[in-house]
Amino acid sequence: MKIRIPIASTIVNYYHVFKPYTGHRLFVFIAITLLAGVMEGLGITLFLPFFTQTNISAESSDVMSKAIHKMFAWLGLSMSPKTTLFMITAVFILKGIVTFAQAMYQARLSSRLARDMRRNIIELTAELDYRYYTKRNTGFFTNLVTVEVNRAVEFFNRYAMVLSYLFTLVALLIMSLFLNWQFTVFAIFAGGSVLWLLKYFSRLASQYSQQTSRENATLQGLLIQSVQAFKYLKSTAGFPRLYGKLMPSVNRVADLDFKVGSAASVVHAFSEPIILFFLIAVLYYQVVVVGASIAPIIVAIMLFYRMLMAITYFQKQWQNVCSMMGGIDTVVSAVQDMKNNEEAASADEVPGFQQGIKLHNVTFAYGDKPVIQNISIDIPANTTVAFVGESGSGKSTLVDLLTGLLKPQQGEITLDGRPLHAVDVRGYRRQIGYVTQECVLFDDSVANNVSLWNCDASEKLCIDKVQDAARRAYCDDFIRAMPDGYNALIGDRGVMLSGGQRQRLAIARELFKQPRLLILDEATSALDSDSEKFIQRSIDELRGTMTVVIIAHRLSTIRNADRIYVLDSGRVSEEGTYDELVASSGSRFMHMVQLQQL
Numbered sequence: 248m249k250i251r252i253p254i255a256s257t258i259v260n261y262y263h264v265f266k267p268y269t270g271h272r273l274f275v276f277i278a279i280t281l282l283a284g285v286m287e288g289l290g291i292t293l294f295l296p297f298f299t300q301t302n303i304s305a306e307s308s309d310v311m312s313k314a315i316h317k318m319f320a321w322l323g324l325s326m327s328p329k330t331t332l333f334m335i336t337a338v339f340i341l342k343g344i345v346t347f348a349q350a351m352y353q354a355r356l357s358s359r360l361a362r363d364m365r366r367n368i369i370e371l372t373a374e375l376d377y378r379y380y381t382k383r384n385t386g387f388f389t390n391l392v393t394v395e396v397n398r399a400v401e402f403f404n405r406y407a408m409v410l411s412y413l414f415t416l417v418a419l420l421i422m423s424l425f426l427n428w429q430f431t432v433f434a435i436f437a438g439g440s441v442l443w444l445l446k447y448f449s450r451l452a453s454q455y456s457q458q459t460s461r462e463n464a465t466l467q468g469l470l471i472q473s474v475q476a477f478k479y480l481k482s483t484a485g486f487p488r489l490y491g492k493l494m495p496s497v498n499r500v501a502d503l504d505f506k507v508g509s510a511a512s513v514v515h516a517f518s519e520p521i522i523l524f525f526l527i528a529v530l531y532y533q534v535v536v537v538g539a540s541i542a543p544i545i546v547a548i549m550l551f552y553r554m555l556m557a558i559t560y561f562q563k564q565w566q567n568v569c570s571m572m573g574g575i576d577t578v579v580s581a582v583q584d585m586k587n588n589e590e591a592a593s594a595d596e597v598p599g600f601q602q603g604i605k606l607h608n609v610t611f612a613y614g615d616k617p618v619i620q621n622i623s624i625d626i627p628a629n630t631t632v633a634f635v636g637e638s639g640s641g642k643s644t645l646v647d648l649l650t651g652l653l654k655p656q657q658g659e660i661t662l663d664g665r666p667l668h669a670v671d672v673r674g675y676r677r678q679i680g681y682v683t684q685e686c687v688l689f690d691d692s693v694a695n696n697v698s699l700w701n702c703d704a705s706e707k708l709c710i711d712k713v714q715d716a717a718r719r720a721y722c723d724d725f726i727r728a729m730p731d732g733y734n735a736l737i738g739d740r741g742v743m744l745s746g747g748q749r750q751r752l753a754i755a756r757e758l759f760k761q762p763r764l765l766i767l768d769e770a771t772s773a774l775d776s777d778s779e780k781f782i783q784r785s786i787d788e789l790r791g792t793m794t795v796v797i798i799a800h801r802l803s804t805i806r807n808a809d810r811i812y813v814l815d816s817g818r819v820s821e822e823g824t825y826d827e828l829v830a831s832s833g834s835r836f837m838h839m840v841q842l843q844q845l
Contacts, residue, residue: 284418286342371585377652379588386467398574405567412561457573459503466496507570597674598663600763603627609658620817631795633805636814680757684769686749688741694733720755721781768798
């Protein structure tokens with residue numbers, strides 16, 4: 248499939264892409280660039296009186312010579328060789344200052360662009376609909392924030408250079424028109440020929456760039472999963488088997504990089520000979536055919552050469568723009584897709600958990616597969632409710648419904664009598680504590696993991712609150728036994744801690760939040776008996792102080808629950824207290840108790 252990249256429409260289209268991030272600043276950059284082009288053209292034109300060794304009069308035949316005469320007269324200067332050289336030097340010094348300002352301003356724009364793009368993507372990620380998020384692979388978002396934003400910013404830098412050479416060319420063309428319109432027409436023809444000869448490689452570069460973006464996302468996903476599974480792969484010598492999946496992606500990225508570089512090298516290799524060919528043609532025509540004076544031709548050729556160089560540099564930068572187009576296109580497409588999949592939020596106030604949560608005939612399915620079927624459950628405020636059942640019975644999906652990550656396809660969930668979809672979902676979630684089997688911990692200090700950076704751990708009020716939460720989660724003792732105590736670093740995902748310590752630290756963080764609803768999703772399923780005992784004690788002490796929902800595999804942790812619901816194939820098959828369910832000898836719950844030898 249051929250990809251056509253019309254230059255004018257592409258420049259305009261990407262201007263609209265960058266405008267939300269740069270605003271009027273891009274116009275300032277264009278104005279500085281145009282000024283630099285005017286200064287360069289003026290500096291070259293000033294060589295005209297120097298080469299002719301005569302004073303240009305107000306009656307000169309071309310507009311540019313008249314303008315030079317008026318400028319010298321206005322400044323009160325004679326057009327002697329010494330004065331002319333001084334003016335040329337001054338103009339090019341000013342041009343250097345303007346060019347420096349242009350480069351600094353471009354650097355400022357690109358740094359702000361990177362910051363604002365990353366901020367926008369991170370904020371959009373936090374607002375995504377959960378189901379949309381789960382459909383994306385692991386590396387999509389990290390690749391977007393790191394690799395693709397970097398490519399987008401590099402694209403902007405090349406785009407800015409394209410604008411720079413374009414407006415330099417415009418300024419030189421205007422001056423050349425006033426000096427010698429025949430040369431200008433020839434320059435336009437020559438420049439158009441250069442662009443036409445090399446346009447095919449621009450199309451190839453754009454196509455390969457878009458393929459590179461897609462392959463980078465795949466590679467990022469595989470690398471992240473490899474890092475996450477490092478312990479398992481290292482312990483089982485599984486890396487060679489992973490290479491069979493990973494290395495083809497690495498090879499494809501390298502191959503695409505080579506193709507992009509090859510397309511760019513064609514432009515680099517052939518642009519200079521093309522320019523030289525057109526220069527020789529101009530010299531031959533003017534000197535041999537027409538027999539014109541060499542002095543004005545030299546100035547015209549200098550302008551002509553600078554115009555051709557501007558066209559060539561424009562082409563080179565345009566080649567770079569095309570080769571990096573995949574990055575900005577990926578970012579723009581992903582951002583728009585994320586905006587289209589933002590979670591809908593209501594502005595209503597959040598109820599205060601006065602009555603509790605109720606599920607009324609709730610049904611949910613993934614595609615054609617029903618996971619929750621016509622469930623009605625009552626979770627009164629400040630009670631402890633447990634859900635048990637075999638794997639695939641719908642427990643985790645039920646938690647996702649309770650947190651508002653998923654929405655019922657039938658039925659309704661209410662909070663204090665109000666539909667959950669009608670309350671401020673963000674405010675609602677701020678009142679939720681959530682502990683999963685795979686603890687969410689960060690490579691930071693114990694204190695910062697408990698507070699989740701909600702306060703400064705160096706302040707007494709903050710550390711007192713952290714320590715209180717740790718004591719309630721029965722992890723204060725092992726924290727103080729660590730060399731740096733609450734300032735100890737726990738490593739990536741808490742690798743420096745045992746499984747039980749990680750779970751207790753995760754519970755401490757949720758207690759630090761002082762939630763109204765605490766969800767424990769298989770929080771003790773992989774723990775030893777001592778760790779389970781500490782967590783069980785912590786759970787029991789929470790009774791009556793907040794609403795606690797427990798998803799349990801180990802039934803010993805739910806003995807004291809106010810209500811237990813047994814799920815089977817997405818339905819509530821049994822419910823009652825622990826004692827009531829055990830008293831029923833033929834119940835599914837009793838069978839589960841016997842299997843665990845309770």
